[in-house]
Amino acid sequence: MRKENSNFKTSFLSEAGSFLQNKDYFAYTELDDVACWVAVKGLDSDQEISSAELAVKAILEKFMEKPSMSRRRIKHYLKYAQDILQAQSLRVRLKASIVIVVSDYSKMIVAVAGNSRLYHFRNGTLTFKSTDQSLAQELVNDRNRSLDISQHEERTNLLNYLGKPKDFQPFVSKKIKLMDDDVLVLCTAGFWEDVNEIEMADALEDAKEPEKYIDVLEEVLLSRQKKVVNNYTIAAIFANKVYQETNKKKMKYIKMIAAALVLALVVGGGTIFYQAKQAKKMAELTVEMKDHEKSGNLYFQDGTYDKALLEYSEGRNAAKKLKDPIHRNVLAKKLRVTDLIISGDKAAEEGKFNDALESYEKAKKEGKLIKDFGKAVVEQRIANMDTIVQIAEAVKDGDFQFEAEDYNGALETYQKARKKALTIAYTGEPEIKTKIEDTEAKIAELKKAQKELKAEGLEKSGDQSYARQEFGKAIEYYTLAQEIYQETELLSKVLGLERKVMNANDKLNPPPQAPAADTAPSDQAAPPTNEGTAASEPTDAEVMKEGK
Template sequence: MRKENCDFKTGFLSEAGSFLQNKDYFAYTELDDVACWVAVKGLDADQEISSAELAVKAILEKFMEKPAMSRRAINKYLRHAQNILQAQSLRVRLKASIVIVVSDYSKMIVGVAGNSRLYHFRNGTLTYRSTDQSLAQEIVNSQNRSLDISQHEERGNLLNYLGKPNKFQPFVSKKMKLTDGDVLLLCTAGFWGDVSEIEMADALEGVKDSEQYTDLLEEILLSRQRKVVENYTVAAIFVNKVYQETNKNKMKYIKMIAAALVLALVVGGGTIFYQVKQAKKLAELTVEMKDHEKSGNVYFQDGNYDEALLAYSEGRNAAKKLKDPIHRNLLARKLRVTQLIINGDKSAETGKFTEALEHYEKAKKEGKLINGFGKEEVEQRIANMDSVVEIVDAIKDADFRFEAEDYNGALAIYEKARKKALAISFTGETQIKTKIEDTEEKINELKKVQKELKAEGLEKSGDQSYARQEYVQAIESYTLAQEIYQETELLAKVLGLERKIMNANDKLNPVPQVQPADNALPNEAEPPVDEVTDAS
């Protein structure tokens, strides 16, 4: 009875966000010797069938029928859910992204199809994150560099998922050991897309249980104040106490360790070898820590704060492993300053200027403790705040004009706002650029409609001229209309007018009739029939 000799606590929440229907689903079951947790995000638009709920129930049904913790068993659970979704795809193709965790209360195995995720924290540090099956992940893997997938435009372009028509290939991990105090976090893309790994780790400090942790994470998510909040699901498993192996197994491990020690003594120098190995490991960690700090500094100077945040976080983790409190605190403060600048920029972009100034002032204060780190960047932002206010106000005005379909007026204001944004390196400049592109697209659409209306008018005028047998005027109107249709790429209209032009030309220049030869005799009429008088 493993469950009675361990302590696993699960807390979760799953919400619809800004939508009426929640397409996410989470459920779990804890049996005597093995447990299963499943989080799924529905990816289809079916309003009657919940693909996420269908997948979760299919998994747990199969699991409870044959509970097991092996890669082969988990593969079977996932393929069973895959078959169920394919069989139920009647109106639309049912699709879902899934993460499943199976544990025997001392180890775990993770299965993934799509981009729902598992995060594994130990001592407040992220030790494992499941790999997405997306194009963004493939790009990261192929380029072999660190990249914030949550901001990548291809993060939702899934290469594998439940319901895939063919070549369904889920990822199933090897067994991973659990220890007392571990925290497992299952979540869908609606959550991890807005809450960073650093925030997940930082939120662990001071929380007492899984429910308090998920509530705090939800506060972080909602503090982003997005106009549209996606469906989101997050489940936290606090591994307060893992199942301890029996004395029989312990003796087996003790004998193995004893044998290893005897071997080391026979060979000689075992202790020295261990010390050298430890020293080498510490040296590698020191180099890793310094490299991450150096990379973070470069990213920070370049204004790439998201990458700097990640580098400082990895450096701090290395410092924790080294048990180096000086560098740990130094990197933690750099991390804090960077995060405050990011938060300030986001607040400024959304027009929360007072909140933005508070973040910048806090960043300035934190930076003073480490030789004025970030002082120049923060002071520049504070000095530019008046310009930022003007830019944000201008964007609001342009947005209003855009909604009122005054696209030319909106475009002029957007372009002026972008020019100011470029002058002060305002972080919202890319958003303004996108708005300009959207506005230009609307203007081009209107121009196209106007051209089409003009062409239709010319075609109608040509039809009227043709009806009056004014074929020259008809051809002129048709030709002008045809040129406009060619510009707007309405090929069917172009071909239709080509036929009308040919018909008008035929009427204007009729084909001459063939005249009979001079010696040809006219058709002889039948001779009249002589009247016959009835003699009788």
């Protein structure tokens, strides 16, 4: 029997997310010769009937009656589920998005109605992804096949789904061959909208069992830290060993192998050259990968996490090109831990302390997978969380004092906060330093204004003394004002006062008068006191004398 000669392991989880009710549903059955897995997302708002559960049970009921790998039969299963949902649509129209995988342990057929998905991985690489039946997918098909529709606004605008009133046309694939160690992932939109196929492939690096793989995928989903988490379902099928069918066409393959050998002989020389060139390229990539990791480690040790993040990313890309799963996984983990530390630091600076603590705890947990990478850094941050809260509160108080124009109080508060920040190497310390500098500048500006006001008062007092002809006092006032203006670097004021001092000095100490040009020599007698009378006119005495 096929099941006994193969090894398929399945694990799944289906959660309500942020909601009280989980509208998703998953179930499967493995029979001797064929198996069926079904994942469904309910799209209606009915609180009493679960359209997803109805659809899954209807599919498995018909499958158990007539298990088959026939495409026609699978369409019949879907049509039966469609009829059940339409019949039960009493209060509201029941709707659901479904993905089905039917396998004979050697091949599989995939059926889709809506936007629930299947991802098929082989050797860590995505080989097949089911196509959504949505307007977003149709737009992508028409315009740009490489576009990611995980956040497209029309991703939930379904063109086909279980419960559609008419023209129900599900997609049913042709048979797809399976190989040993293939991995199948069935999921609903609540999962694939936030976790892409690259992350799904990365999570396969260490996952040896589907249970472990599912746990890692859920961690990736929840690490997005979205305010609202939708219902999500993830199911992983590890095809560790597929059923080997008898090969009735051996001669055909022998001929193909012979032709391949002839071709190899013809192009052998070129192959050798190619291999040498490829080996050189691989060696260069190896050096590049190790250099990036080394640089990333140095930046991490220095606390320059943004640069470390870039180096680890470049190193991981090189590891991917090398197809080196060990280094790729190590670098991916270091990248993840570094990113969580950066997120935690940012949340702490924004005052979101619960978010910061959650990021640090996740970093600590993920770092354990690579020899406790970043453990000391993260544990120190967790231990410092109380101090960080105190710093944030102090900065908030300082901001309040600054807004109230209590600049001296704000400066003292900021300085205390910075002192604590320096003791724990808090990443927000530079911002506190800037606040201190701004506050000091404001205080200096006020002091300068006060000095200028005092100088203006002294200058005014000098002007008043000058007006009262108290020139000595005026000079004193002017000199004091001039010194203050020099301190505040108001040179125009300094020069203006210099002129006022000179004028006051001139009034206080007037210069001596120069002698007149017709003055008698110093050795001759001074002119008489009546020098103002004319010499030609005789006096009264002289007239009387002459009359006698």
